[in-house]
Amino acid sequence: MANKNLIERLLILKGNMSTRAFARLVDIGESSIRGYLNGSNTPPVEKLLKIAKPFKTTVEWLYSGKMPNIKDIDNKCLSDLYRADPEVIDIESDKNKIFPVVRTYDDLKSQLHFYCIHCGKWHQHGRGGPDEPLQLGREGYGGGHRISHCLAENSPFKVRGVILEVVGEFTDEIKNQKPKETPCFCHKCKKYYSTALNACSCGFINKKRRNKYPYMLDIYMKCAYELAGNEKQEIDPKKNQHDQNTSRPPEINNAEPSTENQWSISEMLVMTTEVLESKTSYRSALAANIRAFHEAVKNEEGMEKLNEKLDKLLKENRAMAERMARMEKRLNGFEEPSPQKREQNAG
Numbered sequence: 001m002a003n004k005n006l007i008e009r010l011l012i013l014k015g016n017m018s019t020r021a022f023a024r025l026v027d028i029g030e031s032s033i034r035g036y037l038n039g040s041n042t043p044p045v046e047k048l049l050k051i052a053k054p055f056k057t058t059v060e061w062l063y064s065g066k067m068p069n070i071k072d073i074d075n076k077c078l079s080d081l082y083r084a085d086p087e088v089i090d091i092e093s094d095k096n097k098i099f100p101v102v103r104t105y106d107d108l109k110s111q112l113h114f115y116c117i118h119c120g121k122w123h124q125h126g127r128g129g130p131d132e133p134l135q136l137g138r139e140g141y142g143g144g145h146r147i148s149h150c151l152a153e154n155s156p157f158k159v160r161g162v163i164l165e166v167v168g169e170f171t172d173e174i175k176n177q178k179p180k181e182t183p184c185f186c187h188k189c190k191k192y193y194s195t196a197l198n199a200c201s202c203g204f205i206n207k208k209r210r211n212k213y214p215y216m217l218d219i220y221m222k223c224a225y226e227l228a229g230n231e232k233q234e235i236d237p238k239k240n241q242h243d244q245n246t247s248r249p250p251e252i253n254n255a256e257p258s259t260e261n262q263w264s265i266s267e268m269l270v271m272t273t274e275v276l277e278s279k280t281s282y283r284s285a286l287a288a289n290i291r292a293f294h295e296a297v298k299n300e301e302g303m304e305k306l307n308e309k310l311d312k313l314l315k316e317n318r319a320m321a322e323r324m325a326r327m328e329k330r331l332n333g334f335e336e337p338s339p340q341k342r343e344q345n346a347g
């Protein structure tokens, strides 16, 4: 059966490329690629490896489509997400950090308001006070940098907050221009996700809901596959430890361990075959290792089987002993008649 999500991700990688160009890039026949894209064929793992390679992503991502923790994505992806947001009017940078500047309105009473496409609502931030006059720009009353109030767990504003730039008065007309969206809740993770991305970091994409910003989801998924590729190349053990302890969301580590093992096993098998077929010294080294490990595993399995057999024998032995004891009792009964019987016999 064709995996619809897999097809979706293949289409993301393909982008605007023609099928022929895509086929040439991944070095797979054009007719095979057509089959994968229209769902009449499912690519085997060695083809997925070929597809993942030029895009620097992983077979795991092609299968699972796990999205990144929004705080892990790099500045390039982050700025792409900000740029795609119609409410972001500028991006400020400070050393290695970037900040989105959002279109903000002043109600002249107590609050500054900006419309967040990820929460589908207006967010409020306090202004200087009720008597302060309207002041446009980023440095007005209450303008400037603020931490995010986003409910959506994967809102890009959660990375470093927002910079408010007051552009005018918050009137009813302005307020009613923007819809109030129902928050999107992922039942799998019990978390709210962005209404603009229309997808949760666990990989869930809400296909039943109309997405007003489909290009945003494309950017988010592109961030995900690039991040998956970068993670795979990560070899600094300290960095890995840090990631596992803090910034990686739990669902990425824990979800579907059985299927994940399966993929890596097939991936391993393909790589193992490639090494064994190569005419290098690695081939004999790997063969020797495989033989040694295989023997060790078989020995361990053999021990387990022996233990199982022993357990079974012991149980049978115990049952036999009980039966023997019962039979002995009955036999004793025959040899030594009960006192009543003896009396009867005597009488």
Ligand SMILES: [Zn+2]
Pocket (backbone or CB within 6 Å): 116, 117, 118, 119, 120, 123, 149, 150, 151, 152, 155, 157
């Ligand atoms: Zn928000």
Ligand SMILES: [Zn+2]
Pocket (backbone or CB within 6 Å): 186, 187, 188, 189, 190, 200, 201, 202, 203, 204
């Ligand atoms: Zn989720």
